[in-house]
Structure formats: C-alpha cells, structure tokens
Amino acid sequence: MTPPARDGMPDEGIPGTTGDRRISRKNVLKAALAVGTAPLLVGGGVALARDASYGGRLLVPTPACDDGDDPTPPQMEGPYFRPNSPRRTSLVTAGTPGVPLTVSGYVFGRACRPVPGVLLDFWQADANGAYDMSGYAFRGHQFTGANGAFTLTTVVAGLYPGRTRHIHVKAQAPGRPVLTTQLYFPNEPRNSTDSLFDPALLMNVRTAGNGRQGTFDFVLDIAQTPGPTDPPTDPPTDPPGGTWSAGTSYRAGDRVTYGGVAYRCLQGHLAMGGWEPPNVPALWERG
Numbered sequence: 001m002t003p004p005a006r007d008g009m010p011d012e013g014i015p016g017t018t019g020d021r022r023i024s025r026k027n028v029l030k031a032a033l034a035v036g037t038a039p040l041l042v043g044g045g046v047a048l049a050r051d052a053s054y055g056g057r058l059l060v061p062t063p064a065c066d067d068g069d070d071p072t073p074p075q076m077e078g079p080y081f082r083p084n085s086p087r088r089t090s091l092v093t094a095g096t097p098g099v100p101l102t103v104s105g106y107v108f109g110r111a112c113r114p115v116p117g118v119l120l121d122f123w124q125a126d127a128n129g130a131y132d133m134s135g136y137a138f139r140g141h142q143f144t145g146a147n148g149a150f151t152l153t154t155v156v157a158g159l160y161p162g163r164t165r166h167i168h169v170k171a172q173a174p175g176r177p178v179l180t181t182q183l184y185f186p187n188e189p190r191n192s193t194d195s196l197f198d199p200a201l202l203m204n205v206r207t208a209g210n211g212r213q214g215t216f217d218f219v220l221d222i223a224q225t226p227g228p229t230d231p232p233t234d235p236p237t238d239p240p241g242g243t244w245s246a247g248t249s250y251r252a253g254d255r256v257t258y259g260g261v262a263y264r265c266l267q268g269h270l271a272m273g274g275w276e277p278p279n280v281p282a283l284w285e286r287g
C-alpha cells in the first residue's frame with residue numbers, strides 16, 4: 001500500500017473510509033447531531049458515544065475529552081482580510097464561475113461539545129485566484145446554529161502565486177478571542193511547497209456531481225463545563241442550583257437562575273449539558 005503523500009490525505013467524506021483517523025467520541029457526537037438526534041444527548045449521549053459500534057469498531061469509554069482533538073491551530077491572517085463582511089452563508093449566485101463547493105461542519109469546544117453562536121467569517125480568492133479588495137465578493141460571515149453547525153456555499157478557491165489552495169476564516173465564540181486560521185484542500189500539489197500549509201487544517205473533500213463537498217470541524221480552545229454525558233467527577237461538588245435545567249426547551253424571554261445569577265433567554269433552544277447560561281452568551285444574558 002502506498003503511503004499517503006506528504007501533501008495530502010485521502011478523501012474522508014465517506015464513513016468507513018477514514019483511514020487511520022480514529023473514530024472519536026466527537027465524531028460520534030457529530031454523527032448524532034447530523035441525523036437530528038441531538039436531543040437524545042441530553043442525559044442519553046453516553047450510550048451513543050461509548051457503547052455504539054460505529055464503522056465496525058467498538059467504542060470504549062473515554063474518561064474525558066481526550067480523543068486527539070487538539071484545538072484548531074491558528075494561521076496568519078494574510079493581507080486580504082476586510083472587516084464588515086456581509087452576513088450570508090452563500091458567497092455565490094447561479095452564474096458564479098468556478099467549481100461549486102460546500103464546506104460544512106461543527107464548532108466544538110475542548111470538551112467536544114458543540115458551541116452555538118460562533119461567528120465564522122470566511123474570505124477567499126475567486127476561481128481565478130483574485131481577492132476582491134474593493135467589495136465583498138467571496139467574503140461573508142455567519143453564526144453556528146444551536147447545534148454548533150455551519151455550512152458555507154462557495155466555489156473552490158483559485159490558486160494565486162506563492163500559495164496552495166486555501167480558504168481563510170476567523171472563528172469567535174461569544175466573548176472569546178478570535179481564532180484566525182486557514183482551511184486547505186487535500187491532494188493539492190502545492191501543499192508540499194507552501195510553508196504555511198498545515199495538515200491539521202485539511203478539509204475532507206469529496207466530489208459530488210459537478211462540485212465538491214468539504215467538511216471541517218473547528219475545535220476552539222474554550223473550556224466547557226462537563227455535562228451529563230461526561231463521567232461524574234468526584235466527589236460531586238455543590239450543584240450551582242437555580243431553575244435552569246438541561247433538557248428543558250426555553251423560549252426567548254424566559255427567565256432562569258443559575259449559580260445564584262438571573263438570566264434571560266435570548267433565543268429559543270433545547271438546553272443541553274455544557275450550555276449552562278454562563279457558558280453560552282448567545283443564548284442567555286444576565287438580567
């Protein structure tokens with residue numbers, strides 16, 4: 001078997017073809033999210049994550065979120081960022097030249113829990129390798145949904161001198177520092193000669209019709225409170241108390257208390273472990 005080239009990794013968009021990449025707890029959580037079973041994770045995610053056989057492998061209990069998901073590494077911003085991009089998930093119209101590309105995935109924190117309300121600001125070259133420095137073509141920001149998911153609709157970024165193919169992105173959870181980084185395409189000849197290229201930032205890309213489907217999951221370096229899907233810590237500490245509880249559907253305007261602090265719900269959601277009011281400013285504000 002030929003070892004993978006230095007500059008690329010096999011396409012990994014199809015379950016069961018992920019090569020040596022471990023089936024991680026995060027990936028199973030992601031699979032559960034993708035099929036819409038996220039609510040089951042409230043108090044029931046342990047069975048999904050630890051007991052299910054996935055891809056022919058038996059998953060073993062993990063004492064903590066230690067499945068190899070280091071935080072997504074930062075990269076330089078480069079000279080082509082412009083602030084104040086429009087809020088949109090699609091950077092193209094029906095007539096935009098280029099190979100259609102979707103990039104989708106999730107944003108997780110260090111405890112492998114999805115992070116809602118994360119600002120993702122993408123910018124890239126057009127199919128000819130040019131950045132729009134006077135307008136906002138191929139620039140756009142969006143926010144992850146309640147399940148931490150995002151989808152970007154664009155075209156495959158063009159090549160320009162000195163760089164391999166890439167997409168720039170800034171990721172920022174509410175009230176947290178900005179992660180500036182870049183995403184790369186597998187099997188690109190220039191990956192081996194671009195000094196910025198980092199295989200940790202490779203998307204999984206597969207062909208779909210006349211286009212490409214890319215996936216990438218961000219892991220932000222933010223602490224997350226262990227929730228009901230994590231093993232208990234010992235001994236149990238004093239519960240923070242309050243009226244907030246995981247598993248409850250809250251509506252905008254609902255009021256709860258947590259840890260002796262009053263919060264008001266900003267947008268409707270199903271509360272999950274890890275989404276305690278102090279942890280998710282996108283969902284709760286004090287008051």
Ligand SMILES: [Fe+2]
Nearest residue numbers: 078080166168
């Ligand atoms: Fe660039």
